[in-house]
Amino acid sequence: MSPTPRPHFLVLTFPLQGHIAPALRLARRLLAAAPDALVTFSTAAAAHRRMFAEGEGGDGDGRLELLPFSDGTENGFVTRGDAAELGAYMASFHASGRRSVGEMVDALAARGRPVSSVVYTLLLPWAADVARDRGVPSALYWIQPVAVLAIYCHYFHGLGGVVDEHRRDHSFVLEFPGLPPMAAGDLPSFLTEATDPSDYFHSIFTTFRDLFDALDRETPKATVLVNVFQELEADTLAAVGAYDVLPIGPVLPSGDDAALFKQNDAKYMEWLDTKPAGSVVYVAFGSLTVMAKGQVDELLHGLEESGRPYLCVVRKDNKAAVAETGDATAAAAAAAARRNGVVVEWCDQVRVLSHAAVGCFVTHCGWNSVLESIASGVPMVGVPRMSDQQMNARLVERDWRVGVRAEVDGGDGVLRAAELRRRVEEVMGDGEAAEVRRSAAAWKRAVAEALGKGGSSDRNLTAFVEGARSVI
Ligand code: UDP
Secondary structure, three states, X not given: OXXXXXXXXXXEOOOOHHHHXXXXXXXXXXXXXXXXXXXXXXXXXXXXXXXXXXXXXXXXXXXXXXXXEXXXXXXXXXXXXXXXXXXXXXXXXXXXXXXXXXXXXHHHHHOOOOOOEEEEOOOOOOHHHHHHHOOOOEEEEEOOOHHHHHHHHHXXXXXXXXXXXXXXXXXXXXXXXXXXXXXXXXXXXXXXXXXXXXXXXXXXXXXXXXXXXXXHOOOOXXXXXXXXXXXXXXXXHHHHOOOXXXXXXXXXXXXXXXXXXXXXXXXXXXXXXXOOOOOEEEEEOOXXXXXXXXXXXXXXXXXXXXXXXXXXXXXXXOHHHHOOOOOHHHHHHHHHXXXXXXXXXXXXXXXXXXXXXXXEEEEOOOHHHHHHHHHHOOOEEEOOOOOOHHHHHHHHHHHOOOEEEOOOOOOOOOOOHHHHHHHHHHHHXXXXXXXXXXXHHHHHHHHHHHHOOOOHHHHHXXXXXXXXXXXX
């Protein structure tokens, strides 16, 4: 008698921190949800090398394997350069990625570890085809809100024309079925600032287009796991009925996360220990945002004037932020040391947000940051820039009332010190700020319920795993 086959999930992700983190977390959640399951986690080779030591295979008991795929380049994804360079990278990523992942699936089967389900994040539209060609089911792992999924879906299914017509008029109000009216400026920037072939992010726009085409090829319906929990976007879920949508989030770390960035100083946790509950302003703009020139000075100035202690992340690659040359983290840290704050190059954000001393998160509203903040009950000041961040900031402020959105200067996109101070007060001060804090605390409880035994996300993940098992 042959042994019962074990579910084996191949989790594929684009090599960006904001994609790797939720993918790796999901990989671990899948292992926890099914004790007999196997998981292979795979991202492009350069990112893999940056995160994992040579020979690091996984979790020791063989259930988790870490395998790189080739994107056809030596150095991997780089965000700088021009549209042609980014386009060339994406073309290489798609062609080599598709070939390399196909070979990986075949090789895994050949050595007796056949893949039974492929799970892939946003920018790998070919992953579903690779799986289908081998008779393996696949699921898209959508790592942004359902509202953003709904907008992309409507854009690529009939409403693209009206968006294109009004994309430059940020205050133009658009109506999408199943969604509240929204301003063009709140739409994902890849739909309003990347549709022209000369736009820097055009190759990302076409990748999204290919992704939605790929979903359309799935029969009877594409499966989409979303990194939200049902209660957070209950009304919006009906707007994505074209897919079989399973909210399974927020998918949080279980233990240490591997990251593309290294921490220069771990003492910030001890520093937080010395601060009263709810007193510290935490500032971080994710893994990609490069602050405009003069932004760090404005930030430190505004934080200092707020009179509150602060922990501020200034990544080293933010050179333009403080000086033309030199080390942005060091320069900002030197300025902060004379005052009431700590500046680090990178921190363990989930741990920071879970610390009782943190009372506010000044964030670019990357979806992981928003989810991590909601899960910790920390109110936000949103400073959105691109991609889904405007929409996320709108949801934070208007739908969930767990934060406020700050205005940046129209000319240079800089968040001014006075605006920062005012917004921080709106979530940390007296009066209406208490309402934001109450709301944040309520959503924190809702997260715990959704993730707990029998909660909505727990049930949905179990249903996904059992569904995957039933088709082996
Ligand atoms: N992050 C972190 N330490 C930092 C800054 C960011 O661990 O100092 C993590 C953060 O917890 C989140 C990810 O980096 O998981 C950033 O993802 P997000 O979607 O918020 O933004 P992106 O980097 O994609 O713009």
